[in-house]
Amino acid sequence: MNSIISAFSKGIEKSGIDRKKISMPSDVPFNPDVVKALGVDYFQIPRGRAIAFGTGLKLGNPSLKVVPVAGDLMTLGGNHFVHGARRNMELLIICVNSFVYKKIAGKPIPSTQSAFSPYSTFEEPFNFPHLGNSCGAIYTARWTALHTEELADSVAEALHKHGLSVIEVLAPGPNYYTDIDSIELELLKFYHENSTIKNNEDPKNVAIVPDEKIIVGKFTDKERPTFIDSYNVQHSKILGDKFTPHGGKNG
Amino acid sequence: MKANPTDVLTGIYYIDGDVAAGYGALAAGCKLVAGYPITPSTEAFEAMCRKGPQVGTVFIQMEDEFGSISAVLGAVWSGVKSMTITSGPGYSLMMESIGFGAMLETPFVLLNIQRGGPSTGVPTKTGQADMMQSRWGSHGDYELIAISPDSPQEMFDYTIKAFNLAEKYRCPVMIMSDECVGHMTEKVVIPEADKIEIEPRRFYKGPPEEYLPFSPDPDLVPKIAKAGDGLGLYITGRVHDERGYPVKNEEFKAKYVRRLVDKIRLNKDKIIELKEESTDDADVVVVSYGISSRVAVKGVEIARQKGIKVGALRLVTVWPFPDEKIIDLAKKVKAFVVPEINYGQIVFDVARCCHGQANVVLIPHGGAGVHNPLDISDAIESAAKEDKKIEGVVEFKTRLEKIVFERGLKLKE
Numbered sequence: 262m263n264s265i266i267s268a269f270s271k272g273i274e275k276s277g278i279d280r281k282k283i284s285m286p287s288d289v290p291f292n293p294d295v296v297k298a299l300g301v302d303y304f305q306i307p308r309g310r311a312i313a314f315g316t317g318l319k320l321g322n323p324s325l326k327v328v329p330v331a332g333d334l335m336t337l338g339g340n341h342f343v344h345g346a347r348r349n350m351e352l353l354i355i356c357v358n359s360f361v362y363k364k365i366a367g368k369p370i371p372s373t374q375s376a377f378s379p380y381s382t383f384e385e386p387f388n389f390p391h392l393g394n395s396c397g398a399i400y401t402a403r404w405t406a407l408h409t410e411e412l413a414d415s416v417a418e419a420l421h422k423h424g425l426s427v428i429e430v431l432a433p434g435p436n437y438y439t440d441i442d443s444i445e446l447e448l449l450k451f452y453h454e455n456s457t458i459k460n461n462e463d464p465k466n467v468a469i470v471p472d473e474k475i476i477v478g479k480f481t482d483k484e485r486p487t488f489i490d491s492y493n494v495q496h497s498k499i500l501g502d503k504f505t506p507h508g509g510k511n512g
Numbered sequence: 513m514k515a516n517p518t519d520v521l522t523g524i525y526y527i528d529g530d531v532a533a534g535y536g537a538l539a540a541g542c543k544l545v546a547g548y549p550i551t552p553s554t555e556a557f558e559a560m561c562r563k564g565p566q567v568g569t570v571f572i573q574m575e576d577e578f579g580s581i582s583a584v585l586g587a588v589w590s591g592v593k594s595m596t597i598t599s600g601p602g603y604s605l606m607m608e609s610i611g612f613g614a615m616l617e618t619p620f621v622l623l624n625i626q627r628g629g630p631s632t633g634v635p636t637k638t639g640q641a642d643m644m645q646s647r648w649g650s651h652g653d654y655e656l657i658a659i660s661p662d663s664p665q666e667m668f669d670y671t672i673k674a675f676n677l678a679e680k681y682r683c684p685v686m687i688m689s690d691e692c693v694g695h696m697t698e699k700v701v702i703p704e705a706d707k708i709e710i711e712p713r714r715f716y717k718g719p720p721e722e723y724l725p726f727s728p729d730p731d732l733v734p735k736i737a738k739a740g741d742g743l744g745l746y747i748t749g750r751v752h753d754e755r756g757y758p759v760k761n762e763e764f765k766a767k768y769v770r771r772l773v774d775k776i777r778l779n780k781d782k783i784i785e786l787k788e789e790s791t792d793d794a795d796v797v798v799v800s801y802g803i804s805s806r807v808a809v810k811g812v813e814i815a816r817q818k819g820i821k822v823g824a825l826r827l828v829t830v831w832p833f834p835d836e837k838i839i840d841l842a843k844k845v846k847a848f849v850v851p852e853i854n855y856g857q858i859v860f861d862v863a864r865c866c867h868g869q870a871n872v873v874l875i876p877h878g879g880a881g882v883h884n885p886l887d888i889s890d891a892i893e894s895a896a897k898e899d900k901k902i903e904g905v906v907e908f909k910t911r912l913e914k915i916v917f918e919r920g921l922k923l924k925e
Contacts, residue, residue, distance in 0.1 A: 281740060281741070281742035282740050284589075284590075284739040284740065286586065290748070290750070290758070293746050293755070293756075293757045293758075296744070296746050297744060297746075300744065301744075302739040302740065302743070302744065302745040302747075303745065303746050303747065304586075304589065304739075304745070304747045304748070305747070305748035305749060305750065306582065306585075306612065306749065307582075307608050307609060307612050307749060309578075310578060310579075310582040310609070313574065313575075313578065313579040313580075313582035313583050313586070314582045314583065314585060314586040315586060316546075316572070316574075316579070316582075316583045316586060317544065317546065317582065317583035317584060317585060317586025317587035317588075317589075317590065317594065318586040318587065318589060318590045318739055319586075319590075320544055320546075320570050320572060320583065320586075320587060320590075321543070321544055321586065321587035321588070321589075321590030321591060321592040321594070322590035322591055322592070322738070322739065322740060324740065325590060325739055325740050340575045340576055340578075340579070341575060341578075341579055341582075343575070344574070344575035344579070488572075492570070496565045500565060500566060503565075503566045504565050504566065505568055507568075507570050
């Protein structure tokens with residue numbers, strides 16, 4: 262997690278955006294010192310509601326840069342993600358995926374090793390970039406906790422995008438593991454040996470599949486009107502002078 | 513502070529309560545309404561979607577009620593006034609973030625046009641059975657304010673008041689209306705903006721490095737800030753200290769959660785609004801709220817024609833509950849009669865405050881309709897004649913209940 266936070270901070274630096282204008286609603290509990298170091302406004306919200314809360318922040322003040330850091334993104338927050346992408350709300354979603362692989366009998370198999378799956382995971386994970394892309398996200402990327410430079414570049418780039426961007430970061434979720442040091446080391450080694458960078462790959466080909474290399478990179482980078490753009494166009498068209506566009510060009 | 517003239521749709525209207533509440537929210541300066549349409553509250557959301565873009569109020573139809581209330585809370589922390597609108601099933605979904613809003617001391621307004629429950633219930637007809645949910649629905653200890661208007665004019669007036677109370681006490685404010693008032697069409701007068709008093713947000717204006725988002729003023733309410741002002745906000749639903757940082761020991765919890773409760777309880781006198789009529793020499797007092805208080809007017813009138821000394825106490829503010837008023841009246845009257853469209857909610861709080869000094873009679877109603885005023889006058893009459901002290905709450909047998917349970921209800925094919 263620490264490597265992700267420092268990559269995020271580096272990304273903000275590279276983007277040249279004023280940290281004071283960044284709001285970070287998140288269901289992941291961040292240490293106050295970490296938030297202070299990042300220099301952003303932080304809201305720890307109920308599980309899964311980061312995107313919905315962020316939607317309110319952005320609509321209330323379109324000059325804010327809103328970066329929901331989502332832990333329960335596709336569980337409790339699944340509907341918010343799908344609709345956020347559809348309406349192209351200007352948010353940069355950082356999705357920390359703690360989905361972990363482990364080698365058993367020489368084969369990597371998905372394993373969260375958590376107290377909730379003592380006999381390993383048997384469910385299929387989402388293909389986030391594909392899901393986001395097909396719902397209308399304008400920017401999708403995936404990196405692991407090893408790819409800090411690439412992650413920082415993605416953050417810097419996505420902070421300047423007008424619309425919904427999603428960056429998936431594969432990282433161990435430290436809170437869930439009893440023997441964090443050994444797992445983290447083992448996992449980072451695993452990421453190193455089992456990931457391959459394929460920028461501009463069609464997102465539908467980047468599912469995480471056992472026994473295959475994890476594809477990382479930037480997959481989607483396009484433009485389309487944001488929610489606020491469309492809101493303004495529609496109401497200007499119908500109401501004419503009676504309507505004052507919302508938020509200027511920051512939408 | 514006076515209302516902004518562009519927000520106020522000054523004029524004389526013939527509109528329903530839902531629309532009037534929507535216009536009230538605009539007049540109060542609500543700049544974001546997020547909702548998910550649900551009968552019978554939809555007209556309020558529609559009214560704001562229609563007029564909102566003309567006065568600079570943004571609307572968004574969210575994907576669900578979790579999303580609606582979360583967006584409202586986000587909007588408030590971005591610095592604007594915001595509200596959401598819902599009914600029964602949607603209200604249940606919103607409970608999560610009502611507690612979150614109370615914990616973050618977020619000023620926002622929730623309009624609940626109550627319908628018949630439980631569950632999907634009777635979507636198109638009335639009910640008053642969410643009253644306890646409005647007080648206790650989210651987990652943990654918190655206090656909030658709930659108002660119950662009884663006419664379209666009051667829907668306009670009290671929506672503005674709800675925003676003012678939310679800002680003043682930094683807490684969620686529920687407008688606990690119901691389908692009858694929501695769909696009742698009457699004359700509504702919207703005055704000029706300079707006749708409308710608006711409570712400004714209590715923004716912090718000191719040096720950024722000294723800001724403590726949860727450090728209270730003498731009235732126990734802290735100054736609020738907004739995102740993007742460079743104050744380095746750390747805001748969490750965890751129990752937190754003045755800085756907003758999480759704490760978990762019992763001393764801290766006692767200190768910080770206590771204040772969430774106390775800032776409402778100790779300011780009760782300033783918050784509570786009641787409408788009291790002829791209670792001075794009354795033998796019986798009818799305690800009611802929302803649509804039931806309008807029906808009760810007729811019941812009281814009939815009872816008075818029979819020579820019974822009856823007073824009326826209308827709870828405009830339902831939460832916090834006016835304990836002291838009921839305690840005071842209980843010393844003087846023989847009985848309280850409480851008509852409500854549920855099987856007993858507010859009546860138990862009336863009984864709690866009576867301490868057995870006066871009898872308490874519930875006139876129940878299962879919803880999908882309102883009381884028969886004759887039931888109310890009969891209940892008043894029998895309560896006035898009763899000389900024994902009866903413990904607990906006595907349930908009055910209404911005409912409807914007699915038909916259903918004594919004669920039997922024949923199902924139509």
